Amino acid sequence: MTATAPDTRALHLPAGSAAAGDYALEVTPESAGWGHSGLRVLELPPGGTHTLHTGEDEVVVVPLSGGLVVSCxxxxxxxxxxxxxxxxxxxxxxxxxxATAQLSSERGGRFALCSARAGRRLPVRYGPAAGVPVELRGAGACSRQVNNFATAGVFEADAVIACEVITPGGNWSSYPPHKHDETSDAESELEEIYYFEVAPGPQGQPGLAYHRVYGTPERPIDVLAEVRDRDVVLVPHGWHGPSIAAPGHDLYYLNVMAGPGPERAWRIVDDPEHAWVRGTWAQQDVDPRLPLHSPTARPDQNGATRP
Incomplete structure (x- = not known):
């Protein structure tokens, strides 16, 4: 019996298509058809407030633009x-x-609520920007910047793993294609959400990017999406990458991951047909446009094993 691939239309969510209630974007385990990862984007006007009930989820509140006060x-x-x-x-x-939290923003802004179904109840905590490890990953046209604010081993959580990736215009990231959909010594099973923002051109021209997800005969999946500012791509399983930034338009994406395993870990395996590209990075320089606004960034010392 041939397996059936998920509907591409359910995996690429154009900006605004997954709005619900107070949220400009709402992805829950139920809406995604999986079990663990979620993401909401909350837009508050100046002086705006919002009451958040976390329910079964732990939540990391990440300002995308603007600041806010969180009471919990x-x-x-x-x-x-x-x-x-x-x-x-x-x-x-x-x-x-x-938990119940009150979110308020004096000047307004846009805020990501990264979530995962959690078993343990950990304390409320503040994560300072100065404490976020900033990594320069890849080299040459595969250069990108990773803000590892809530990755495993960096910030304690029960299940959620989250980071930000900045890709200069014209570069490829999430490359070589990789996956994390099985539990093994080399791989951890994680559902993943990609939330994109695309920098406009010099006169405000809208930008674009491309994102690829593909599977195996046993677990097919097939997405080749032209993504625009504030689009989302869901990755339930399969090889994913590249994320391609169009020339002239820097690309941002927020990754939110969680899975069923008892260990909170981010282990990946490369598509064997493309893994060789990692070996070329040692002979290339990191893109001089990086880091973007992050003077403490450091080159990745484990590029052979990182997405």
Whole structure:
């Protein structure tokens, strides 16, 4: 019996198509048809407020533009935020499951709520921007910048793994194609959400990018999406990459991952047909446009094993 690939239309969500209630974007395990990862984007006007009930999820609040105050479990966390996603890492807030939080923004802004179904209830915490490890990954036309604000081994959480990737215009990232859909010593099973923002041209021209997801005969999946500003691509399984930034338009994406395994880990395997490209990076320089607004960035010392 031949397996059936998921409907591409359910995996590429153009900006606005997954809006719900107070959210400009709402992806839940139920809406995605999986079990663990979620993402909401909340847009607040100046002076706006929002009450968030976390329910079964732990949530990482990440300012995309603007700042806010988060009140939860008797803690008041003031997030300075940033003008936009290309302005460097931001501070963030961690909220536990079964909590109620008040979010308020004096000047307004746009805020990502990265979530995962959680078993443990951890404390409310503040993550400073200065503490976010910034990594320069790849080289040459595969150069990109990774803000590892909530990855495993960097920030404690029960299940959620999240990071930001900045790709200069004309470069490829999430390359070579890789996957993390099985549990093994080399791989961890993780559902993944890609949320994109695309920098406009010099006169405000809208930008674009491309993203690829493909599978195997046993587990088919086939996505080749032209992504625009604030689009989302869901990766339930399969090889994913590249994410291609069009020349003249820097590309940002926020990755949110979680899975069923008891270990919170991000282990990947490369598509064997493309893994050789990692071996070329040692002979190339990192793109001189990087880091973007992040003077503390450092080259990745483990490029052979990182996506």
């Amino acid at each position: 479990d008797g803690e008041i966390l003031t997030l300075a935020g940033r003008p936009d996603v290309f302005a460097g890492p931001t501070d963030f807030a961690y909220l536990p499951r079964e």
